[in-house]
Amino acid sequence: MGSFRSPSSRIIAALLISCSSFLISEAYDALDPNGNITIRWDIMTWTPDGYVAQVTIFNFQQYRHIESPGWSLGWTWAKKEVIWSMMGGQATEQGDCSRFKGNIPHCCKRDPTVVDLLPGTPYNQQISNCCKGGVISSLAQDPVNAASAFQLSVGSAGTNNKTVRLPKNFTLKAPGPGYTCSPARNVRPTKFVTQDKRRTTQALMTWNITCTYSQFLARKTPSCCVSLSSFYNDTIVSCPTCSCGCQSGSCVKADSPHIASVVSGSSSNNPLVQCTSHMCPIRVHWHVKLNYKEYWRVKITITNFNYNMNYTQWNLVVQHPNFDNLTEIFSFNLKPLTPYASINDTAMLWGVKFYNDLLMQAGPLGNVQSEILFRKDPSTFTLEKGWAFPRRIYFNGDNCVMPPPDAYPWLPNGGFGPGVSRLTILACLLLPLVILYRPM
Incomplete structure (x- = not known):
């Protein structure tokens, strides 16, 4: 009894296996097997209550880019960190900063979300690779613009390599869902070469987060x-x-006399x-x-x-x-x-x-x-x-x-035309003979 399975249960099991295989394979792109978005978090200096970090988003995908309205990056702090200030990006919400008096942080949320600044941002608020409205080109199409960056000053955090904690639960929307991000991990500190190429400096600590895309999750x-x-x-x-998808009331007929008013009255995001x-x-x-x-x-x-x-x-x-x-x-x-x-x-x-x-x-x-x-x-x-x-x-x-x-x-x-095999044609030719000589 325990080993018996009905035909229907075997079919359901096969479907579940095929569906799970589909989900796994959807996150892997055979035409771009090494494509991903890597987020690099470089701690550049320590401050009295935390550190200053530069965060860079690298698009290592050959042909998948991040289009307007751009990326948004979120995470959860490991302790009670706050963002004192930012350059090249901004948090979408300030959160509850009522415990602070005098100097108020840029963001006090436990789970901040950061977006890129727009083109035309004043020069004193910019850093390299910022301020493109969150748009990042694909690596093959435009490698010069395949990265985006911002800088943030973090407070209420550790002040050395032993007391600082890695942020958790990274999420990347670009501009919608589709990306799944790995936990942050310690890697070898990044080295930077000065513009004249005569001196090399390095970050105090570096964390990497890798995000991969799945079309199944995206839509x-x-x-x-x-x-x-x-x-x-x-x-x-x-x-x-x-x-x-199939037609519903949400589509617009090309020959509709009211098409202009329908288009102008709709949300550009949908x-x-x-x-x-x-x-x-x-x-x-x-x-x-x-x-x-x-x-x-x-x-x-x-x-x-x-x-x-x-x-x-x-x-x-x-x-x-x-x-x-x-x-x-x-x-x-x-x-x-x-x-x-x-x-x-x-x-x-x-x-x-x-x-x-x-x-x-x-x-x-x-x-x-x-x-x-x-x-x-x-x-x-x-x-x-x-x-x-x-x-x-x-x-x-x-x-x-x-x-x-x-x-x-x-x-x-x-x-023979598509979908018509020679066996089918032969059967059609023999059918009159079968009917003619069938027993009465």
């Missing part, structure tokens, strides 16, 4: 989808229905998506455009269906085996990504600065497009079995929903 539904077409087939394979069958804010279309003797050409179009969002510094990651033979790309930047040294099948694409690096909100200007010219490798190139279409596509670091492989456009002389 309940995907944020983008992929559609496909080709010169050799009139069929356009649309994004799968309900890729990012998505306002055009009514479509897929309901995705972003659609990426891959079109196999031309087939030459030695080359073949693809057109990529990214369309924004969100009336409340301009995507600044957008990027696209595409996995396709022919990137090893890329010849030319028009009107986009491109950088090969090689997470595994022996395989060159992934590339990151983004807009040209001051030209198409801003993907405008939904409407006539809400799209960007480019074309890619590939050289054919005779040993691998084929237009059969969907080889010319991408294996996966990311937009701004999120995995987009692909159409099912059996729906891809197929060659006119490719025999």
Whole structure:
């Protein structure tokens, strides 16, 4: 009796295992296996009741950036610490400072939340790498701007290496959820080289916190989808229905006569998506455009269906085996990504600065497009079995929903259509004979 399991219980167990595997794998990105955000907390000097620290947020993710309205960093103090003052950032709440008289701290909360200052902040409140409104570029796209920093003076804390305590429960929103942060840990103190490179100094103590991203934690539904077409087939394979959710009263019809008033009256922080069958804010279309003797050409179009969002510094990651033979790309930047040294099948694409690096909100200007010219490798190139279409596509670091492989456009002389096997065709041919000769 104890070892018996009903078929239904075995199915439920299998589903639980598959779901848990999905959750674990979602936090690991095979195209960016070492990508993370590292927060470095450097204690620079001791003060009579605490210390002055510089906190730096490094984005080591190849293509996932932090967009407007920017990051917010939170933690819980180990003791009864307060923040006396800050430069390059500010706490969102002061908290209860009633126990202090005279000089009032900048923040007395046990669990403060800190945000970046805005561009244009007075120079005497800035430090290096601050004041960008919390926006941090991805490492591959703009390594110079892939970090953000602030400085804080901490009081009611330890005043030496033995009495100071590490903050706990770090949280990073960038700008929404999705990141899970490790506990702070002691590491070797950071060394700093002076501007003239003639002297090296070092922090008194350094703590590191590592934050990793999970698309599953970031949002309940995907944020983008992929559609496909080709010169050799009139069929356009649309994004799968309900890729990012199904239609409800929250979407806006593109031909609505009141669209302007609806858009102007909505909150800019919430998505306002055009009514479509897929309901995705972003659609990426891959079109196999031309087939030459030695080359073949693809057109990529990214369309924004969100009336409340301009995507600044957008990027696209595409996995396709022919990137090893890329010849030319028009009107986009491109950088090969090689997470595994022996395989060159992934590339990151983004807009040209001051030209198409801003993907405008939904409407006539809400799209960007480019074309890619590939050289054919005779040993691998084929237009059969969907080889010319991408294996996966990311937009701004999120995995987009692909159409099912059996729906891809197929060659006119490719025999049978998608989803129809030869066994099915044979069964259909034999069916009249079975009916004709069945026993009465």
